[in-house]
Each structure stands twice: as C-alpha cells, then as structure tokens.
Amino acid sequence: MAEEANASNGDGKISRLIRIGTRKSQLARIQTDSVAEKLKELYPDILLEIVAMSTTGDKILDTALSKIGEKSLFTKELETALEKNMVDLVVHSLKDLPTTLPPGFTVAAVLKRENPHDAVVLHPKNVGKTLAMLPEKSVIGTSSLRRTAQLKRRFPHLEFKDIRGNLNTRLKKLDEKEDFAAIILAAAGLRRMGWENRITQILEPEDCMYAVGQGALAVEVRAKDTDILEMLSVLNDTDTVLRCLAERAFLRHLEGGCSVPVAVHTEVKDSQLYLTGAVYSLDGSDLLKNTMQTSIATSDKCQQEVDEQVQRVGITAIKICSGAQDNAERLGMELANLLLSKGAKEILTVARQLNDAR
Numbered sequence: 502m503a504e505e506a507n508a509s510n511g512d513g514k515i516s517r518l519i520r521i522g523t524r525k526s527q528l529a530r531i532q533t534d535s536v537a538e539k540l541k542e543l544y545p546d547i548l549l550e551i552v553a554m555s556t557t558g559d560k561i562l563d564t565a566l567s568k569i570g571e572k573s574l575f576t577k578e579l580e581t582a583l584e585k586n587m588v589d590l591v592v593h594s595l596k597d598l599p600t601t602l603p604p605g606f607t608v609a610a611v612l613k614r615e616n617p618h619d620a621v622v623l624h625p626k627n628v629g630k631t632l633a634m635l636p637e638k639s640v641i642g643t644s645s646l647r648r649t650a651q652l653k654r655r656f657p658h659l660e661f662k663d664i665r666g667n668l669n670t671r672l673k674k675l676d677e678k679e680d681f682a683a684i685i686l687a688a689a690g691l692r693r694m695g696w697e698n699r700i701t702q703i704l705e706p707e708d709c710m711y712a713v714g715q716g717a718l719a720v721e722v723r724a725k726d727t728d729i730l731e732m733l734s735v736l737n738d739t740d741t742v743l744r745c746l747a748e749r750a751f752l753r754h755l756e757g758g759c760s761v762p763v764a765v766h767t768e769v770k771d772s773q774l775y776l777t778g779a780v781y782s783l784d785g786s787d788l789l790k791n792t793m794q795t796s797i798a799t800s801d802k803c804q805q806e807v808d809e810q811v812q813r814v815g816i817t818a819i820k821i822c823s824g825a826q827d828n829a830e831r832l833g834m835e836l837a838n839l840l841l842s843k844g845a846k847e848i849l850t851v852a853r854q855l856n857d858a859r
C-alpha cells in the first residue's frame with residue numbers, strides 16, 4: 502500500500518483512505534452514498550472521501566441519449582480520475598457501463614439488484630389511469646429506444662417523444678407542462694430518489710422488458726488493485742452477478758450498445774438461471790425473442806476455484822463459483838447466437854441506421 506494512501510483516523514490507528522468518484526447528479530450521489538455506507542459498516546476503520554465530478558453526459562442534457570452515440574459518456578471522466586489515482590472506486594448504474602471496459606478497469610462488485618422493471622409516472626391530471634386507458638395519441642416521454650419499441654408494439658394508440666435531463670428535470674417537465682401524458686423511468690431510480698409514490702404502474706415483461714443490468718449498482722476499480730478487489734468482493738450479490746453476466750454477455754455478443762432496442766428478463770429458480778432476451782425494430786413491428794436456461798448450481802469444486810481473477814464482460818467477481826459464472830456468460834452468448842441465426846443483426850443494423858437518420 503502506498504504511503505500517501507494511508508491516513509490517521511485520529512485515535513492513533515492507521516486506516517486506509519478510500520476516495521469514491523461520483524457524478525454530480527442527485528441520483529449518482531444517492532447511489533454512491535449508499536455504497537459508501539455499506540463499506541463503512543463492513544469496514545469501520547477505513548476513511549472514505551467522496552469526490553463529485555461533472556461528466557460529458559451531464560453537460561449535454563438536451564440531446565437524447567440514443568443520439569449521442571458514445572457509450573462511455575457518463576463514465577469517461579470518472580475512469581480518467583481512476584486512472585490518475587485521483588479516486589479509487591467509482592459507483593455506476595450497471596446499465597450505463599459498456600459490456601467491454603477500457604483496459605485496466607474492472608467492476609469489482611455488483612450489488613443486490615432492486616426492482617429492475619420500468620415504471621409509469623403519470624401527469625397528475627391522468628392519475629388513476631394505466632397506459633392502456635390513456636386516450637388515443639397521448640404522448641409518452643422516454644428517449645429509450647428499447648422502451649419505445651416495446652410500448653409502441655403493445656400500445657399502438659400511444660405516441661412517443663424524447664425527454665432528456667436528469668430525473669429531477671424530467672419530473673418537472675412532466676408536471677409543469679402539458680407536453681406529456683406520462684413518462685417511463687426505471688423503478689429503481691425512482692425509488693432511490695424517494696419518488697416511489699409517483700409510480701402508478703410497474704411494467705410487466707409482457708408490456709416491456711428491462712435493459713441489461715437495470716436496477717443494479719456496480720463498483721468500478723483499477724483491475725490491478727487486488728486489495729480493493731478483495732475488499733469489495735463482499736458487496737457482490739451472487740444471483741445479481743450471475744443474472745447480469747448472462748444479460749451482459751447477451752448484449753455484447755449481439756454487439757449492441759446502451760442505445761439499441763435490446764431488452765432482457767432473467768430469473769433464478771432451483772439453481773437454474775433463465776434468460777429471456779429480445780431485439781426489436783424501432784417501431785416494435787419486428788422482434789426476435791427467446792428464452793434459454795442453464796444450471797448455476799455450486800459444487801464443492803467451486804470452493805477450490807473461488808479466488809481466481811477472471812474478467813467476464815467487465816466484471817471480476819472473485820469468490821463466486823467460476824463454473825456458475827462461466828455457465829451464466831455462456832448462456833448469454835448462446836441466446837445471442839440463437840437470435841443472430843434468426844436475423845438479429847439485420848434488425849439491429851436497420852434500427853441503428855434509422856436512429857442515426859432521425
């Protein structure tokens with residue numbers, strides 16, 4: 502451990518100073534604070550310092566995410582800070598992290614996933630209605646191609662328009678104007694912000710499947726920091742890690758980024774991992790969807806393998822059975838291969854071209 506990374510905590514004990522980088526948005530701060538609190542409980546002797554930064558993504562709030570293109574929009578500045586040893590950890594929403602991280606970085610922990618589903622937030626004048634009940638041509642705000650494609654298919658009477666900005670801005674745009682009848686947001690983000698009471702409907706998989714990694718927090722670190730990897734490994738939730746490995750392998754193998762109409766649904770039951778994945782045309786008229794499963798049973802053999810440091814789709818989850826991780830990753834790849842064999846590549850290529858031309 503480097504000398505300057507140590508600090509005295511006042512009572513003569515030397516403890517490690519850990520700096521956590523975060524974006525400045527309220528949601529990012531809340532997410533970072535929640536991870537910091539967990540670390541503080543687990544390791545009372547460490548000193549934590551939170552360093553807040555603005556990212557490119559935060560500065561261009563009026564452009565739809567799907568139009569910006571660059572995948573690492575919200576992560577680049579934070580990774581630079583990691584690289585320069587200005588911070589030691591960065592907390593992200595896993596769904597914002599590309600499935601391939603730049604060399605030298607890895608996700609050391611994926612925390613227990615919250616409700617991964619999307620939620621409807623209605624304009625106050627519509628309260629009491631569901632999406633199905635909204636009048637013809639009601640305008641729904643979202644700039645997610647994934648949400649738009651699925652919901653257009655399911656609710657052809659509705660119209661969809663981009664809405665950008667952080668969660669605070671979006672709720673304001675909804676409530677204070679008449680532009681939108683409702684907006685769609687991740688239930689997890691709304692809950693973290695304390696706005697669960699604004700959720701009027703949770704979208705079931707039949708209506709809208711979620712994004713890869715949605716609802717899970719990830720902690721990114723320098724891959725070479727083995728002591729930090731070790732320290733953070735206790736934050737991992739096994740089911741969440743395995744589900745997200747399968748989902749991310751699916752997305753990576755499809756060569757989808759964070760802005761393609763790709764959706765998933767995963768479940769763990771009786772040591773089986775079930776992955777449903779789908780790709781959509783932009784208007785939802787075309788889709789390919791399938792479900793596959795694999796065993797994630799842990800055996801005695803696992804115990805001998807637990808300390809290996811292998812990165813899978815950007816995640817290094819030491820202490821989780823490597824056999825189960827391999828199976829989860831393979832499941833995602835195989836489901837992607839199945840959809841690719843049915844024409845997924847063509848659907849995604851057309852979707853990208855049409856989106857670029859918008």
Ligand code: DPM
Pocket residue numbers: 566594595596597643644645646647648664665685686687688689690712714715716717718759760
């Ligand atoms: C990504 C998407 C969105 C975010 C695309 C998608 C939504 C963009 C939009 C990859 N990242 O979901 O299809 O609505 O215009 C984001 C949110 C959270 C993490 C907010 C949200 C919070 C939930 C979580 C933005 N990233 O989706 O409502 O931690 O999973």
